[in-house]
Amino acid sequence: MEFTHVDGDDTIAVTIFSLSTCGHCRRTKTFLQEKGIAYDYIDVDLLSGETFTEVYDLVKSYNPRGSFPTIVIGEKKQVIVGDRLDEIAAAVGIAI
Amino acid sequence: MINQSDIERRYLAIKEQAEKSGYHLNPDEDFAKELVHGILTNEERYGFAACPCRLCVGPREENLDIICPCDYRDQDITEFGVCYCALYVSKDVAAGITPVSYIPDRRAPPGKCDSGDPKQTEVPEDEKSSLLQEGRPLLYPVFRCRVCGYLCARTSPPETCPICGAASDRFEKYLQ
Numbered sequence: 453m454e455f456t457h458v459d460g461d462d463t464i465a466v467t468i469f470s471l472s473t474c475g476h477c478r479r480t481k482t483f484l485q486e487k488g489i490a491y492d493y494i495d496v497d498l499l500s501g502e503t504f505t506e507v508y509d510l511v512k513s514y515n516p517r518g519s520f521p522t523i524v525i526g527e528k529k530q531v532i533v534g535d536r537l538d539e540i541a542a543a544v545g546i547a548i
Numbered sequence: 549m550i551n552q553s554d555i556e557r558r559y560l561a562i563k564e565q566a567e568k569s570g571y572h573l574n575p576d577e578d579f580a581k582e583l584v585h586g587i588l589t590n591e592e593r594y595g596f597a598a599c600p601c602r603l604c605v606g607p608r609e610e611n612l613d614i615i616c617p618c619d620y621r622d623q624d625i626t627e628f629g630v631c632y633c634a635l636y637v638s639k640d641v642a643a644g645i646t647p648v649s650y651i652p653d654r655r656a657p658p659g660k661c662d663s664g665d666p667k668q669t670e671v672p673e674d675e676k677s678s679l680l681q682e683g684r685p686l687l688y689p690v691f692r693c694r695v696c697g698y699l700c701a702r703t704s705p706p707e708t709c710p711i712c713g714a715a716s717d718r719f720e721k722y723l724q
Contacts, residue, residue: 473586473600475579475633476650497603508603517657520601534650 453494453507460490464544468493469511469522476535477521483537487546496520550588559584562635570708571625572642574634583635587616601633602655613655620654626704639707685724692722 455467458481466484470477472495484491496507508518514531515522523532525543532539541547559581563573574580586600598604599614613619621631628651629638640646688701696712705719 471586471601471603473589475583475586476601478582479579512658517653518603519653519657520603536650 453503453510455492455494457492458485458490460485460488462490464489464526466491466544467524469507469514469520469524470495471497471520473497474520479535480521480523480537480540483535483540484544487541487544489544489546550585550592554588555581555585558588566636569710570706570713572637572639574630574637574648575642575644576648580635583633586633599633602653605658618655622706623703624651624654625707689721690723691719694718694720 466489468477468480468484468491470481470493477495481491481493494507496504496511499507511520511522512518514524514529515533517533519533521533521535523540524530525532525540530543532543562584566573574583583600587597590596590598590600590604594604594608594611596608596611597616598611599616599618602614604611604614608615616633617636618631621636624631625636625638628649629641629646630636630648630651632651632653632655634648637648638646641648686701688703690699690701691705692699693705693709693712693714695714695718696709698709698711699722700706705716707716708714709718
């Protein structure tokens with residue numbers, strides 16, 4: 453499973469399961485980047501074969517609908533689905 | 549490779565078609581163009597214009613419902629003011645009166661067939677022809693534009709009549 457790391461404040465772990473073509477996914481990534489929050493992401497639409505199945509099963513374990521972006525935050529693995537920037541900001545402890 | 553002029557050209561074509569038939573694109577033009585870029589990418593990758601915000605698995609036949617404009621667009625615009633990817637928006641959202649928000653996907657989750665949407669309920673072919681028989685409910689009510697007579701079978705009238713441009717309150721329920 454190859455995640456791409458984006459540098460920033462890594463106090464709280466943020467993982468984004470995204471689609472490379474999706475506007476909501478891009479908005480989420482841009483938001484975190486602008487706020488200087490570190491995150492790891494994987495574009496699920498670019499995967500194939502076993503890796504795809506493995507990663508998509510993981511996405512569905514966090515978000516049974518299997519929709520994007522699925523964002524997993526912190527040790528407690530809080531799951532936020534969609535570019536709900538205010539919820540994401542609250543979860544990583546920043547002001548919008 | 550998709551270049552900026554491909555995106556511009558497709559964006560303008562979608563916008564023109566949308567406006568001609570009473571739809572509106574997201575007022576955030578850069579966001580809308582990113583979605584168009586996604587549509588073009590999917591077209592190149594899968595051979596059809598799959599929704600940029602949904603995961604496309606399997607052949608075209610299994611993804612007909614998410615080819616843009618998707619089966620769920622109109623219902624989502626009516627209910628939430630935006631379609632799932634937010635390329636298409638309601639008149640109020642387009643005018644900046646209502647903000648755009650992230651909405652749930654109306655499409656059935658993977659591995660499930662019944663989303664509660666009547667569109668998902670398969671009707672056997674031999675029953676389709678008898679739907680108009682007495683006592684049999686329609687899958688969708690039929691609305692009639694009182695201005696031009698346009699008929700459409702859907703859960704609610706369109707925001708704007710795609711034929712004559714009349715507002716949704718000019719529609720009447722014609723068949724139920």
